Every structure is written in C-alpha cells, then in structure tokens.
Amino acid sequence: MQTIHEHRISTLRSEFDKRKIDALIISHVPHVAYLTGFTGSSAMLVLTRSAVHFLTDGRYTEQARQEVVALPNLTIHIEREWWKFVHEKQLLEDARNVGFEASHLSVAAAEVMKKTVEGREWQPLVGMVEAVVMVKTRDEADAIREAAGIAAKVYDHVLRTTKAGMTENDVAAEVAYVSKKLGSEGEGFETIVASGVRGALPHGRATNKVIQHGELVTLDFGCRSRGFYSDMTRTFAVGEPSLFDRAIFELVLRANEAAIDVAKGGMKVAELDAVARDIIKEAGYGEDFAHGLGHGLGREVHEKPSVSYRFPDDIAPVGAVVTIEPGVYLAERCGVRIEDDVWLTETGCEVLTDATPKHLVIVE
Numbered sequence: 001m002q003t004i005h006e007h008r009i010s011t012l013r014s015e016f017d018k019r020k021i022d023a024l025i026i027s028h029v030p031h032v033a034y035l036t037g038f039t040g041s042s043a044m045l046v047l048t049r050s051a052v053h054f055l056t057d058g059r060y061t062e063q064a065r066q067e068v069v070a071l072p073n074l075t076i077h078i079e080r081e082w083w084k085f086v087h088e089k090q091l092l093e094d095a096r097n098v099g100f101e102a103s104h105l106s107v108a109a110a111e112v113m114k115k116t117v118e119g120r121e122w123q124p125l126v127g128m129v130e131a132v133v134m135v136k137t138r139d140e141a142d143a144i145r146e147a148a149g150i151a152a153k154v155y156d157h158v159l160r161t162t163k164a165g166m167t168e169n170d171v172a173a174e175v176a177y178v179s180k181k182l183g184s185e186g187e188g189f190e191t192i193v194a195s196g197v198r199g200a201l202p203h204g205r206a207t208n209k210v211i212q213h214g215e216l217v218t219l220d221f222g223c224r225s226r227g228f229y230s231d232m233t234r235t236f237a238v239g240e241p242s243l244f245d246r247a248i249f250e251l252v253l254r255a256n257e258a259a260i261d262v263a264k265g266g267m268k269v270a271e272l273d274a275v276a277r278d279i280i281k282e283a284g285y286g287e288d289f290a291h292g293l294g295h296g297l298g299r300e301v302h303e304k305p306s307v308s309y310r311f312p313d314d315i316a317p318v319g320a321v322v323t324i325e326p327g328v329y330l331a332e333r334c335g336v337r338i339e340d341d342v343w344l345t346e347t348g349c350e351v352l353t354d355a356t357p358k359h360l361v362i363v364e
C-alpha cells in the first residue's frame with residue numbers, strides 16, 4: 001500500500017500530462033512538508049517523472065535525515081545555491097517543460113531560476129499542489145484535533161481569568177503564555193481579541209482597549225501540534241450582555257451549527273457557505289456577514305479550499321479540513337463570530353474543535 005507521501009507524489013505526477021509539464025519545482029516550504037514530512041523552514045523539491053530531489057541547506061542536514069520520509073528514488077541534497085546545483089547536476093534530466101509554483105515564488109526568484117537553469121520552458125502553475133495537499137489523512141486531522149485540544153484548555157483558562165477592566169492585550173498575553181505552557185508549538189497568526197464595538201472588526205487584533213462590563217469579546221486564536229494548526233473563534237460576554245447582543249450571538253450560533261450539520265466531502269463550497277449565509281440573511285444581517293464561511297486548514301492557517309460564495313464551481317473534497325466561521329459585524333455596535341474546524345468525510349464531518357463549548361458563556 002502507498003503511504004500518503006507516495007500517494008501525493010504520484011497524484012502530482014499523474015497531472016503532468018494535463019498540465020503539459022515534464023517536471024515540477026515545489027518551492028513552497030509547507031508543500032514540501034506535506035510531500036516529504038520535512039518541517040524545517042528552508043527546502044525545495046525537484047520532481048521529475050522518476051526522481052524526487054530534496055534540497056535544503058547546511059542548517060538542516062540532521063533534521064532532513066531524520067524527517068524526510070523514504071520515497072522511491074529520492075535523494076537529499078545539502079546545498080547553498082540550489083538553482084546552480086539544479087542546473088549543473090542536470091536534476092531536471094531531459095525535461096523540456098518545467099512547472100513552478102507561481103503563487104509561491106517571487107518575481108525576483110523566478111528571474112534567477114530562469115537565468116540559472118538554462119534550456120527549459122517554464123510553466124507558471126497555480127493551485128496544482130494545493131489541490132493535492134488539501135486532502136488530509138486521519139492522522140493529520142488528529143494533529144489538528146490535538147492542537148484544538150490545547151486551544152480548548154486555553155479558552156477555559158481565558159474564561160476563568162478574564163474580567164472587566166482588563167485590556168484586550170492582557171487577554172492575548174494570557175493566550176500566548178498558556179498556549180506555550182500547554183505545549184502548543186506556535187500561534188500561526190496574531191491572536192484576535194475584539195471587545196465591545198471593536199467586535200465589528202473581523203480581524204481586530206488585540207489592543208490596549210479596556211474590556212467593559214456588559215461587552216461581548218470575540219477571541220480568535222490558533223495552536224499548533226505536530227506541525228498542524230487549529231483555528232478557533234469563540235465569543236463570550238463579560239458581565240450580562242444586552243438582549244440585542246444575545247440575539248446576534250444566537251443567530252451566529254444557529255448559522256454555525258446549520259453549516260456543520262450539512263458539511264460533507266464532495267460538496268460545493270458555495271452551497272455550504274449558503275446554508276449559513278441564508279440564515280443570517282433571513283434575519284436581516286446578510287450585509288453584515290462580509291466574508292466567506294471558511295477556509296482550508298492544515299500546515300498553514302489558510303489553505304484551499306476557500307469556503308465561499310465567491311467560488312461557485314469549487315468543491316470541498318472528502319478529507320479536507322475546513323473552518324466554519326460565520327460572523328455578524330455591526331459598526332459601532334458589536335460583533336460575533338463562532339469558528340470551528342471540521343474534517344470532511346463521505347457522510348458528513350468530524351468536528352475537531354468539539355472540546356470547546358459554544359454556548360454563550362458570561363464571565364464576571
């Protein structure tokens with residue numbers, strides 16, 4: 001039986017003809033990790049029809065030896081000047097058309113590549129590797145579940161310690177400290193703490209604003225385990241919230257739960273987005289849910305697929321991990337977002353963030 005790494009490599013090769021390429025350069029480091037298991041910060045793959053060349057530099061000699069999985073015809077190269085090496089050693093063999101990751105190679109780097117590696121036709125490719133790595137194994141989904149398990153404990157700590165009079169930055173600092181203490185490998189993105197009227201900012205990074213009694217607080221943060229991120233948002237109240245804020249909360253929760261109820265591998269992303277969006281629209285707040293329902297999640301916080309009405313033809317495949325994060329943002333008033341991570345299966349989905357309750361918690 002093929003390992004997941006072999007499977008991903010052979011799936012990429014099976015696309016060569018359709019993409020009109022004879023070889024592929026994979027320069028996006030998280031993609032290299034999905035294909036080889038290597039978790040360092042500097043690496044590149046040269047994939048031909050028969051060989052896999054893994055390139056890294058001297059800082060990672062030992063780590064590459066430990067982490068890079070055994071793949072048929074794989075060679076590890078420890079080099080400083082990769083393009084020169086690719087050219088001099090003719091790693092691309094007789095490949096005429098060579099694909100590269102146009103979304104992940106700067107214009108300057110592509111120039112150097114084309115100048116140094118002579119005699120090839122270059123094909124800028126978008127989304128080829130993304131389509132392969134968005135399908136996760138159970139073990140990978142479990143890594144996200146582990147990260148979400150840490151996040152559950154962090155959230156519990158936040159609920160026990162947050163009080164009116166603290167600043168948003170105080171809460172963000174607790175999240176950072178406690179996540180690390182509980183074993184999270186990293187944050188993935190800057191923690192969002194948006195209280196009261198700042199809740200209307202979907203990406204309101206924590207500030208020195210003081211949290212007042214009666215305000216809602218939206219907390220969005222990530223933890224990491226075995227290289228995989230969780231991404232979870234919860235909204236809670238500090239002191240009794242207004243009836244209006246409560247109603248907005250219940251509306252967003254209903255949209256979140258309805259989407260999770262129907263989420264399933266093979267579904268159109270726009271269809272899933274619509275399930276949550278229609279509920280919010282019917283309540284009169286369609287305009288105030290100004291982003292897509294969610295995004296893929298894994299070794300990066302934002303991966304494919306985008307779960308959004310903006311991509312009417314895209315499918316969320318079986319095995320994708322996506323976030324379900326409807327929100328309502330009302331300028332100068334309040335905001336609510338509730339975000340879960342789900343692993344899509346053939347019959348539905350597994351909620352990876354289910355260790356964290358979602359009902360409205362009121363802390364004093």
Ligand code: ZN
Pocket residue numbers: 220221231232233339
């Ligand atoms: Zn988030």
Ligand code: ZN
Pocket residue numbers: 231295323325339
């Ligand atoms: Zn998210």
